[in-house]
Each structure stands twice: as structure tokens, then as C-alpha cells.
Amino acid sequence: MQPRQRLIGVIGAAACDAAVAARAYEVGRRLAEAGCAVVCGGLGGVMAAASRGAAEAGGLVIGLLPGDDPHAANPYVTVAIPTGLGEARNAVIALASEALIAIAGGWGTLSEIALARKRGKPVVSLDSWRPDDSVLCATSPRHAVELALATVR
Amino acid sequence: MQPRQRLIGVIGAAACDAAVAARAYEVGRRLAEAGCAVVCGGLGGVMAAASRGAAEAGGLVIGLLPGDDPHAANPYVTVAIPTGLGEARNAVIALASEALIAIAGGWGTLSEIALARKRGKPVVSLDSWRPDDSVLCATSPRHAVELALATVR
Amino acid sequence: MQPRQRLIGVIGAAACDAAVAARAYEVGRRLAEAGCAVVCGGLGGVMAAASRGAAEAGGLVIGLLPGDDPHAANPYVTVAIPTGLGEARNAVIALASEALIAIAGGWGTLSEIALARKRGKPVVSLDSWRPDDSVLCATSPRHAVELALATVR
Amino acid sequence: MQPRQRLIGVIGAAACDAAVAARAYEVGRRLAEAGCAVVCGGLGGVMAAASRGAAEAGGLVIGLLPGDDPHAANPYVTVAIPTGLGEARNAVIALASEALIAIAGGWGTLSEIALARKRGKPVVSLDSWRPDDSVLCATSPRHAVELALATVR
Numbered sequence: 241m242q243p244r245q246r247l248i249g250v251i252g253a254a255a256c257d258a259a260v261a262a263r264a265y266e267v268g269r270r271l272a273e274a275g276c277a278v279v280c281g282g283l284g285g286v287m288a289a290a291s292r293g294a295a296e297a298g299g300l301v302i303g304l305l306p307g308d309d310p311h312a313a314n315p316y317v318t319v320a321i322p323t324g325l326g327e328a329r330n331a332v333i334a335l336a337s338e339a340l341i342a343i344a345g346g347w348g349t350l351s352e353i354a355l356a357r358k359r360g361k362p363v364v365s366l367d368s369w370r371p372d373d374s375v376l377c378a379t380s381p382r383h384a385v386e387l388a389l390a391t392v393r
Numbered sequence: 394m395q396p397r398q399r400l401i402g403v404i405g406a407a408a409c410d411a412a413v414a415a416r417a418y419e420v421g422r423r424l425a426e427a428g429c430a431v432v433c434g435g436l437g438g439v440m441a442a443a444s445r446g447a448a449e450a451g452g453l454v455i456g457l458l459p460g461d462d463p464h465a466a467n468p469y470v471t472v473a474i475p476t477g478l479g480e481a482r483n484a485v486i487a488l489a490s491e492a493l494i495a496i497a498g499g500w501g502t503l504s505e506i507a508l509a510r511k512r513g514k515p516v517v518s519l520d521s522w523r524p525d526d527s528v529l530c531a532t533s534p535r536h537a538v539e540l541a542l543a544t545v546r
Numbered sequence: 547m548q549p550r551q552r553l554i555g556v557i558g559a560a561a562c563d564a565a566v567a568a569r570a571y572e573v574g575r576r577l578a579e580a581g582c583a584v585v586c587g588g589l590g591g592v593m594a595a596a597s598r599g600a601a602e603a604g605g606l607v608i609g610l611l612p613g614d615d616p617h618a619a620n621p622y623v624t625v626a627i628p629t630g631l632g633e634a635r636n637a638v639i640a641l642a643s644e645a646l647i648a649i650a651g652g653w654g655t656l657s658e659i660a661l662a663r664k665r666g667k668p669v670v671s672l673d674s675w676r677p678d679d680s681v682l683c684a685t686s687p688r689h690a691v692e693l694a695l696a697t698v699r
Numbered sequence: 700m701q702p703r704q705r706l707i708g709v710i711g712a713a714a715c716d717a718a719v720a721a722r723a724y725e726v727g728r729r730l731a732e733a734g735c736a737v738v739c740g741g742l743g744g745v746m747a748a749a750s751r752g753a754a755e756a757g758g759l760v761i762g763l764l765p766g767d768d769p770h771a772a773n774p775y776v777t778v779a780i781p782t783g784l785g786e787a788r789n790a791v792i793a794l795a796s797e798a799l800i801a802i803a804g805g806w807g808t809l810s811e812i813a814l815a816r817k818r819g820k821p822v823v824s825l826d827s828w829r830p831d832d833s834v835l836c837a838t839s840p841r842h843a844v845e846l847a848l849a850t851v852r
Contacts, residue, residue, distance in 0.1 A: 241754045242777045295700045302778060308632060308794055318701045319761060321795040324632035326614060327508055331481035335767050336780045347511035350524060354504035355480055371503060394601045395624045448547045455625060461641050461785060471548045472608060474642045479767060479783035488614055489627045633814055637787035656830060657813035661786055664806035677809060
């Protein structure tokens with residue numbers, strides 16, 4: 241029997257440049273290597289890069305999609321959940337994650353950070369929003385994963 | 394037949410001091426006097442003060458509650474909608490409002506600002522979060538209402 | 547100050563024939579005459595007919611739309627709330643209503659009946675689904691409104 | 700890299716007798732043996748029995764919980780997703796599943812059947828609700844799984 245998965249959220253925009261994608265990939269890979277599953281919004285950009293990193297390291301990737309089409313998920317998502325909830329699914333991503341790592345990102349990412357902090361979830365920012373000091377600040381993908389895992393042990 | 398109501402969101406924390414409540418009251422009153430209905434989270438603090446201001450000026454107050462009990466609404470809500478969605482109802486508040494006025498507030502308020510901006514909705518900050526320059530800055534309740542109404546005409 | 551509105555749900559399909567629409571119109575009108583606001587899905591068919599009946603009698607009509615565009619509401623909705631939740635908004639309609647009247651209808655209507663009964667809400671069926679005897683059976687629009695109002699007094 | 704999981708919903712009440720639990724267990728086991736992941740509400744009764752069957756056969760079990768506490772999941776859930784959406788999560792279960800098997804069950808189960816049929820998802824009834832002939836009728840757990848898998852190939 242498979243053990244209960246530990247779920248860490250990786251959040252960020254649906255479009256990003258190559259440097260940001262590389263960091264998201266490394267975050268996903270390191271989370272999978274640490275035995276965690278990645279929860280994300282299931283789409284492109286930061287989400288796709290983190291999904292790929294996790295999936296290529298053999299990890300599970302849960303994609304909570306805003307729309308109703310599972311085929312909208314990026315190809316590295318292993319469990320595609322079309323929620324049909326639109327942006328309200330951001331609240332589900334925040335709740336489903338033990339801790340979250342935000343990488344760059346726009347308004348959707350900020351909403352997820354706020355929804356997570358509202359519930360007291362640890363959030364690590366890697367070149368992302370940092371509305372107050374309770375959001376931890378990481379200097380590298382490795383550091384981001386270390387900080388996130390330290391909060392949930 | 395009653396005309397379609399114009400809905401302006403008023404967002405802020407469920408607990409606040411008397412000075413903040415006075416500003417929220419005035420925002421609610423001015424919105425009702427301008428013929429707008431107030432959309433809010435239906436609970437206490439900023440929400441209750443804005444609700445009272447709008448209701449006492451004869452306006453309609455829509456309370457989108459996070460829980461499933463309509464009796465959790467503050468007494469000034471005229472339409473109490475228990476959504477049962479928890480914090481995911483913040484996304485509904487953002488979508489239902491043509492424009493939003495944020496008054497002080499914590500993580501829940503920040504999530505609503507971000508969800509509204511994600512959808513391109515105008516947001517006015519009155520002593521609240523202002524994550525970037527696209528969030529308008531008001532210096533008084535009167536100014537906040539003027540800015541909000543100017544965006545939706 | 548306006549009093550707290552009593553909310554009665556009227557549910558049914560987004561397309562219907564003239565005979566069903568006439569019954570939905572009468573249900574909406576009688577609810578408004580009894581001082582209740584109508585909660586519905588805000589679209590066409592049964593929803594539009596009930597909305598028109600209520601609005602023309604001076605009542606308030608709350609339209610909880612599945613999509614994110616308030617302009618999708620039928621013209622008789624006085625408070626258009628685009629939820630962006632898709633079919634998950636059916637759960638909000640069930641929770642927001644003190645009692646519900648189902649008129650004809652398809653799968654969406656059945657889901658609303660079931661979600662309402664799950665929460666112990668009274669449901670009246672007027673030529674609609676009646677999954678078990680706890681769903682009240684009405685023989686006319688007048689009878690449906692009488693049954694619904696009797697359950698919530 | 701793990702392949703995209705095929706998700707089949709198993710729905711039914713949070714409390715059930717031993718005979719129903721045995722059938723749910725077998726459905727879960729057979730789905731896992733066929734290489735499918737089980738999506739369910741994550742709680743007790745039919746959900747727990749199906750989860751156990753799937754998990755003991757090495758399968759993945761996605762529990763979409765109504766509340767906000769992941770620890771409310773039954774011990775056989777491998778991916779616990781607290782949605783915080785209340786009964787609105789039933790719409791997510793319906794959307795996330797390629798096909799659904801309903802086992803006994805009450806109003807919540809009926810709402811999920813209706814929400815699934817609304818979206819054209821195949822539903823198999825094993826001693827459960829069968830609102831119309833489009834819901835397939837199974838005579839055994841083995842038959843239920845065969846019918847469900849036949850619809851999604």
C-alpha cells in the first residue's frame with residue numbers, strides 16, 4: 241500500500257522566461273527527491289516547469305485546474321483534476337498544500353499566497369511576492385525546498 | 394420593476410477599531426446614496442460597518458458568507474447568502490463586484506484584492522494593501538467612493 | 547432600512563416550453579407578492595420566467611450565475627452574481643435558499659434538489675423530479691408557493 | 700516518469716453496512732488492478748471501503764474532502780485534498796472522474812450522479828439511485844467496474 245503523500249504547493253504564473261522555468265524545474269525535482277508530491281494549478285509556465293521537474297524525478301504531480309477539461313493540464317501532471325471552479329480553485333490549492341513555494345508570479349500567485357497565509361500555511365517566496373515578513377525568503381531553489389520542508393517536519 | 398443593481402465590493406477584516414469602522418460606515422453610506430448595492434463578506438468589523446452605512450441609507454447589502462449559516466450575517470445584511478465555500482467565496486466576492494474598495498484588512502482582504510486584479514477589476518485602497526500601482530489609493534472615504542464610481546461609469 | 551430578505555429558490559432548466567414558463571412566471575410572481583426574494587441560477591427558461599414573474603411584482607431576484615459574466619443574467623435579475631464556479635454554484639443555490647421550488651428541469655435541477663435535501667432544506671416539486679417522498683408534490687404554482695411558505699414559517 | 704492516472708469516481712454514503720462495504724471494497728480493488736486511480740470524497744463508509752480496496756491493491760486514492768482538515772481523510776487515501784468547499788466539492792468529484800460508480804448512497808450521492816450526468820459523464824449504479832435509463836445498472840462489483848471501464852476506453 242502506498243503511503244499518504246505529503247503535498248507541497250508550487251505556485252507561479254502560467255507564462256515565464258527560461259531562467260524562472262529552470263528554477264521552478266529544480267524546485268519540483270528537489271521536492272520529488274525529498275519524497276513529496278507537488279500540488280499546482282496544472283497549467284503552463286512555472287506550473288509546467290515544476291511539474292516536469294517533479295515528474296522526471298519520479299514524483300507525483302497533482303494539477304488542480306481552473307477549467308473543466310483535464311486535457312488542459314500540462315503533460316507532466318500525473319493526477320489532473322479539472323475543478324471547474326475558475327480562480328476559486330486557488331483557495332483549494334492553498335488548503336491542499338502543507339506549505340507553498342511561490343516562484344515569480346502575478347495576481348493569481350499573490351491570491352494563493354494570501355489564502356495560504358490566511359490559513360497559517362508556511363509560504364516560501366523565491367523571487368515572488370512577499371507581502372510581509374511571515375513569508376519566508378529563499379535565495380535559491382535548493383534553499384526554497386529546504387525552508388519549505390523545515391516548516392512541515 | 395426594480396432596476397439591475399450596481400454592485401460595489403467593500404472588503405476588510407472581520408475585526409477593526411472604531412476609526413476604521415467609521416470610515417467603512419461612511420463608504421457604505423456613500424455607495425448607497427450613489428445608488429449602488431454593497432457586496433461584502435457579510436461578517437463583522439469592516440464588513441458590518443460598511444453594511445450598516447449602506448443599509449441605514451436605504452441601500453441593498455449582499456453578504457456572501459463563507460459558512461453555511463445565514464444567521465452568521467451581520468444584522469445590516471439585506472441579502473444573506475451562505476455559500477459554504479470557505480475562503481473560496483473570496484473569489485466570488487471579487488467576481489460579483491464591478492469595483493472594490495479595500496479598507497485596512499488582513500490576508501483575506503489581500504486575497505480579494507489579488508483575485509479582483511487578476512480579473513482586471515478596479516480596486517481602491519483606503520489604508521489597505523497596495524501590492525502595485527494599479528491599485529488606486531484613496532485619502533478619505535469620500536475619495537474612495539469617487540474613485541470607485543469613476544472606474545465603473 | 548430594508549429588512550432581511552427571505553430567499554426562496556426556484557430551480558429548473560435553462561430552456562422550457564411556454565406552458566412550463568407560464569407556471570414558473572406564476573411561482574415567481576406569487577413569491578414576490580408574499581414578500582420573498584427569488585434565488586435562481588440567473589439564466590433562461592424556468593429561471594428567466596420565474597425571474598420575470600418576481601421582478602414584475604416588484605420583488606428582488608438574485609441570480610447566481612455559473613460563469614463569470616454578469617451580462618449573461620436574464621434581464622429580470624436584479625442582483626446578478628457571476629460566481630465563476632460552474633455547476634458548483636448549484637450547491638450555493640441550495641444553501642442560500644430557505645426552501646426550493648423545482649419546476650420541470652433536468653440534471654442540474656436534480657443536483658440542486660439533492661444538495662438541498664442533503665442539508666435538510668424543504669423542496670417542492672412542480673412537475674419535476676421527486677426522488678423520494680420527502681420532496682413535496684405540488685399540483686399548481688399556487689400550491690407550490692403555499693407549500694414552500696408553509697415549510698419556512 | 701509516472702503516466703497520467705486514469706481517474707474513476709466511486710461515490711456513496713459516509714456510513715454503510717458490511718455488505719455494502721464489501722462491494723465497495725471489491726470495486727476499489729478491481730479499479731486499482733485495472734490500473735485506475737480512485738477519486739472519492741475521502742471520508743468513511745463506501746468511500747473508506749473503496750479506498751481500502753484500491754490502496755491494498757497498490758492503487759492511488761484521491762480523497763476530495765468537503766472540509767479543511769486533511770486528517771479527516773480515511774487512512775487509505777493516498778492523496779488527501781481538503782477542498783474547504785463543503786458539498787460544492789461534489790461538483791469537483793463529478794468533473795474529475797472520467798466515469799463514476801455509485802454504490803448505495805443518499806442525497807450527496809444523488810447530487811454527484813446528477814452533476815456527472817449533467818456533464819455527460821458515464822455513471823454506473825450498483826444498488827444506488829438510477830434517476831433515468833442513462834445511468835447504467837450493474838449487478839455486481841465486477842460488472843460495475845467492467846461497465847465503467849468500457850465507457851472510457
